[in-house]
Amino acid sequence: MGLESAVSLYDQSTRGRAGERRAPGAGARPLRPHAAGDRSVGFAEVRDFHVEVARRADPALALVPLLVGGDPSKRGKVIAASADLRSRGLVPGMGMVEALDRAAEARWVPTDMRRAREQSGLLRAAVRREVGAVEIEGLAGFYLCAPADREEALAVARRLEARVAEQMGLPLRVGVAPARFAASLVAEDAGRSGARVVVAEDFEQYLLAQPIDRLPGAGPKTAARLAELGATDIPSLRRLGLDRLEVLLGNHGRSLWLLACGQDPKPLRVRRHPTTLSREESFAGDERDPGELGAVLVRLSERLEQALQRDGLRAGRIALRLTYADERTVTRSHSFDAPVSAVRELAVAARALLDRIDLGPDSVRRAGLVLRGLEISGAEDRQLDLF
Structure with missing residues (x-):
């Protein structure tokens, strides 16, 4: 639908039976700019995580302009760039060759996803x-x-910043605000590290001062479309009204309206622990030897044991996933009689799953283990204490 047609449709939808025009947003559910409560939302992150991981692995990179990503000789992409390079327009997603051409002094390091996941x-x-x-x-x-x-x-x-610095030597930035999306904006305002808080009584002023392109989903194309409609900041976006935005932009328009009013359409869903844990390993060359595959499963089981112990968890179910050279995937799973966390139990179960697969003549490119049915260690004992 073109802009003129959409505006015409909006005009028809906002006229009453006598042809009189209703105010933008008339008939919509009343919305307050934001709702204060006794809780806010926090957002904590390590900015430029892949850069920080690479520098932690090699302290010699600490002061070097750094690009992390795919192999430039294989048309790799930038995954992360140090702050000094980002300020020069080198951003994630651009080709690594182009990035190195524009910053000849930069160092390239390949993405180490195994180390990144561990960290x-x-x-x-x-x-x-x-x-x-x-x-x-x-x-x-x-x-x-x-x-x-x-x-x-x-x-x-x-406390969060201090704990992460002490245990991992990584900088953490934290933002707190009355709305989920705003917490991440406030964290960005904190810089590379540090903390910022916007309380409910200051939230309206903070929100109205933000440019439209800081709203989630308001990229360059959306911002240009809104500018055509006369919305160049948060107040003018609100004045367009919910009805008009829904007619012109559909559900996306509704989401932008809610965000401009300080209400995040995406609810906060916190969990005390992950629902799954997984580890995988790729082979340099395609693999057919069951003995080598078994050794890989032992290594994966050791890494999963470390992950379970780190979070104080046990697993009720394990799955083996093999990916062949033609990208075909085969999966087998097993439920434990009682939740487990020891490497021996994981490795034995993984080997039993491997024995259930007819490998045939095809080569295996990647093997992975997935743990599900996670629960906190000692949960059964704590339940018994209630009776």
Whole structure:
């Protein structure tokens, strides 16, 4: 639908029976700009996580302009760039060759996903020890419930920052706000590390001062479309009204309206622990030897045991996933009689699953183990204490 047709449709939808025009948003459910409560939302993250992981692995990279990503000789992409390079327009997603051409002094290091996942797990464990339940955002971001009081929220943020610095040597930035999406904006305002809090009484002023393109989902194309409609900031976006935005942009328009009013359409869902854990290993060359596959499953079981111990968990179910050279995937699973966490139990179960697969003449490119039915160790004992 073109812009003129959409506006015409909007005009028809906002006229009463006598042809009189209703105010934009008339008939819509009344919305307050935001709702204050006794809780706020926090967002904590390690900015430039892949860069920080690479520098932690090799301290010689600490002061070097750094690009992390795919092999430039294989048309790899930038996954992360150090702050000095980002300020020059080198951003994730661009080709590595182009990035190196534009910054000849930069160092390229390949993405080490195994190390990144390991560090991500340690980071999750550190954050959970401080605040308990979190909602995970990527490898290094966490949403959490936070106090509405400014000083209490700052105290939580500083404890988180101190714990991550002490246990991992990584910088953490934390933002707290009355709405989920705003917490991540406030965290960005904190810089590379540190804490910022926007309380309910200051939220309206903070929100109205933000440019439209800081709203989630308001990319360059959407911002240009809104500018055509006369919305160049949050106040003018609100003035368009919910009805008009829904007619012109559909559900996306409704989401933007809610965000502009300080209400996040995406609810906060925190958990005390992950629902699954997985580890996988790829082979340099395609693999056919069951003995080598068995050795890989032992290594994966050892890494999963470490992950379970780190989070204080046990697993009720294990699955083996093999990916062949033609990308065909075969999966087998097993439920334990009682939840387990020891490497021996995991490895024995994984080997039994491998024995259930007829490998045939085809080569295996990747093997992975997935644990499900996770529960906190000692949960049964705590349940018995209730009776």
